[in-house]
Amino acid sequence: MTSEVPSQVAVPLKKGVVRNSKLLLIGFATVFFPRLFTYFGAPSPLNFAHFIVIPIIVGIVLFTTRIKDQKQIAIVGELIVGFGVLVACTTASALINDAGIINVFLQLMFLGEPFLFLIAMMAVPLVGENLEKFRRWFAGFCLFNLILALAQNVLIPIGIYPAARGGQLLSDNTAGVFASPGGSAGNYISATVSLYFAFYFFNTFKTVPRWLRIAVIIAAIYQTYVSDSKQTFVQMFIGWLLVVWTNLEKPLKIFLYLIPVVLILAIFSWALVETDWEFLDPYRNFTTARADQNLYGPDGQATLLKTAGFRIIPAYFTTPLNYLFGLGPGHTATRLGGWFLRDPNFQNLLIPLGATIHPASEAFWQLIKSPAGWLFKDSTMFSPMYTWVGLWGDLGPVGLGAYLYLSSIVWRRVCVDDFCKFLLLSTAIMGCIFTQMEEPGQMLTVACFLGLRWHEERERRRNRNSIGSAVENSETDHPLSPPQIN
Incomplete structure (x- = not known):
């Protein structure tokens, strides 16, 4: 009889698989939405509940999942080993510098939580209807962030949506689910998540009309503009250039791509010099508007401010081991030391638990508050505190190498297309600007995109192979097929 090609291969799903995928969504929600709740009055510790929830969910997934794909098992194993190396380096740095155990835990969560979540995603066999449900829920979360940000920009000025306390600008309040009542970089995080989602939505949801997918991209770009998240355009443009460069078989061909880039620049x-277009004002703020000031030369004010960490941190080295393992987790310019442990509320909570604070962190703030730090008040582009310098300062080149090794596993084993490369490379550029690489809401969103793309590509190959096998069987079993000769 003639075999029919199935339109969709049915995959039996165990109850445990469904439970684990739902746990992943719950865990992601504890990272994605808490700022929205605290914005409307929920207790602020809710923002950090995910530091407990995510490790618990990862543990449950690893102990209950029953993946059989050897490639998938190998990826999970490599990621666990890489995370273990990061744990070892962070612990060694803490022991050398007498950092508190709570510093170790918080530093690992700020830096390693996305990798933990990715380990859990790779340990769950997302297939068939289960994969589709997960994708729809995740896309719904991201779309809600975009719509809410656009609504905030309209409703806050007319008083329908409450504005944050503390005299924030409207652009700071245009932060979707990442708005904070006390002020934060939520506008940057929200805009970045919206742009990543818009690109993913355009490339993945092919059944949605093209005009609607383009409209989502335009909406995300508009959100980035009205939220004054200009650095987001910069980091994504550079990330795109790096993706182009990684795809060139002959590196010299990069010059062919540089021609349109130079033309655009x-x-x-x-336009910056010859026009008065208002939407370019944020870029004039640190370019042509201060052309008469010495900003970008070797001794420029911006150059000296941005590179201050490489002078401040070594000044506090007291042992040769500091050159290898840094000054200790949370002791320099990471989000933990530079921001989190400076908050009096968190100091009152964490210092009794053994948290340690280093004078190197305060040295950064003394610089920022001094006349030499005036540029930072205009734009975070000039911040002397950013993830890469903080990671080097806290954990030294050994810890930095451990983080890069863990990232290389993701690059080699999880990245399946240019979109995944773009996510990683543009995120790395963010780490050169500010501490966005340590923002849980943004980084777990990136981890979710990476895991989803891996599962989607695996599903595509599996369906293609299943359909190919069905076609082959159909041709073999057809009554008019020629006899097989052995």
Whole structure:
């Protein structure tokens, strides 16, 4: 009889698989939405509940999942080993510098939580209807963030949506689910998540009309503009250039791609100087508006401010081991030391638990508050505190190498297309600007995109192979097929 090609291969799902995928969504929600609840009055510790929830969920997934794909098992194993190396380096740095155990835990969560979540995603066999449900829920979360940000920009000025306390600008309040009542970089995080989602939505949801997918991209770009998240355009543009470069078989061909890039930059520079277009004002703020000031030369004010960490941190080295393992977790310019442990509320909570604070962190703030730090008040682009310098300062080149090794596993084993490369490379550029690489809401969103793309690509190959096998069987079993000769 003639075999029919199945339109969709049915995959039996165990109850445990469904439970684990739902746990992943719950865990992601504890990272994605708490700022929205605290914005409307929920207790602020809710923002950090995910530091407990995510490790518990990862443990449950690893102990209950029953994946059989050897490649998938190998990836999970490599990620666990890489995370273990990061744990070992962080612990060694803490022991050398007498950092508190709570510093170790918080530093690992700020830096390693996305990798933990990715380990759990790779340990769950997301297939068939289960994969589709997960994708729809995740896309719904991201779309809600975009819509809410656009609504905030309209409703806050007319008083329908409450504005945050503390005299924040409207642009700071246009932060979707990441708005904070006390002020934060939520606008940057929200805009970044919206742009990543818009690109993913355009490339993945092919059944949605093209005009609607383009509209989502335009909406995300508009959100980035009205929220004054100009650095997001910069980091994504550089990330795109790096993706182009990684795809070149002959590196010299990069010059062919540089021609349109140089042309775009030339037009952009001309517009900054020769036009008065209002939407370019944020970029004039640190370019042509201060052309008469010495900003970007070797001894420029911006250059000296941005590179201050490489002078401040070594000044506090007291042992040769500091050159290898840094000054200790949370002791320099990471989000933990530079921001989290400076908050009096968190100090009152964590210092009794053994948290340690280092004078190197305060040295950064003394610089920022001094006349030499005036540029930071205009734009975070000039911040002397950013993830890469903080990671080097806290954990030294050994810890930095451990983090890069863990990231390389993701690059080699999880990245399945240019979108995944773009996520990683543009995120790395963010780490050169500010501490966005340590923002849980943004980084777990990136981890979710990476895991989803891996599962989607695996599903695509599996369906293609199943359909190919069905076609082959159909041709073999057809009554008019020629006899097989052995």
